[in-house]
Amino acid sequence: MKSLENIIGVDLGGTNIRTGKVAEEKIIQLTKEPTPAAGSQSEVLEKLIALIDSCFDDNTKSIGIGVPSVVDVEKGIVYDVVNIPSWKIVPLKDILESRYKVPVYVNNDANCFALGEKYYGKARDCKSIVGLTIGTGMGSGLIFNGKLYEGKNCCAGEFGNIPYLNSNFERYCSGQFFSEEKSISAIDAFNQAVLGDQAAIQLFSEYGFHMGQAIKSILYAYDPEIIILGGSLTKAYEYFKPAMFEAIQNFDYRNVLTNLKIEISELENSAIYGAAALYLNSSQH
Template structure:
């Protein structure tokens, strides 16, 4: 199944990245700017243009990851913050009518988890959580080898849980650094050069991220937690603090088998979107 052609689309407020994929290999790709401030139709037209650049008639389906709430069954996208005109877009219906091929739409964090499930470090795990840490904090949940996304693909919105004087995302995503007047990428470079201030900052970050891990453990008790997103590049500088702050976790037996790993999946956004197609076909086979 994984050698068949699919299209994965990473739909963002800045860029639209569409790729024709066979297995893990990207055969062709197209990246266009998202006209985020323009009309719903203007954004749709740009999305269609990007897909058309890589589309082939023998594609088995198109998977699209979007940073928003999605009715994954009907393929309706709601209230995309980064694209103000997208309040209720019937994306599946529109694109299936245009391309005459199945289309699957889901939240981008769920796509990340599916990508790890089919292509990455989640291949050998039946129960794991994929956590993206970058501009925001999102998570995708795999239970018994199936994606669990809740009624509105809103399951796993751990970043919105109250923490300190705000929400967890403020302390575990890019705002943690910008609120201190720091540039995360520059801080990472400084840490690599042994800068003590940078190392202490990442240690503080790790303590905050440990609270996310505790919530995941209490709620889902997974085998593995896989970290992705831009901040995960600094994994080596915060992971020790994460583990150290887990010492007060109520069920230490779970920590003996828990793995916390950094994603090594290249092109994870489009591969994760393409995995929506594989996921549907796998579920269809299992149910038949």
């Protein structure tokens, strides 16, 4: 049987490398292997290539890769990849295009999250989108006029680094709020909240207040149609949602709040879909 025209999406992380073949808006093949994160640059690259080889075929139109790092998007060079110490400067686009002879796109993983929602998730009908990932850290991707906006240096929309209180939004709007400010892990706080522990529930109310302040900053700066939340902390959304929405009620422009949509991502394997969507976002598509 002839294989379908497809795009390969790669989620390159410090723990696992996951590769998916995407065709007709579905992942039709999925592979995963542990990342040899302590290995040399070439060892990590060999593992990545082996996984891409397992999915690549004659009908593969493009390869997209999401990485937790700063990226020179035009040249496809990744810098200082999180939790992979040997990957200081890697010209990933050139290496892979030389091997596979198809267009290769490399971008930050948070940008890929936003693109995945645009092309495969809840933001399909939206042109102005902020994708916000909240887990161990806080990442974001921006889409305007239907296209990804990275800025000159792939740093646009780094809301987590905006100064806030005695630190920045990332410290108060990610798992760091629990571990650094409250000396408890986010998962332990969540498990206690599920059991009805009032102190844990109050922690999530505090967290929701800080998320509300971050949301207001995003609204003042970008005024998107929709904000989509992803990441591990969204499992606790019901516990911080009320305080978050209460905190944004003093936003100056009431019509913005009336029209605003905040949604939780339900896209399984969103990182792979987002990496594949780098091709759909490109001028070559």
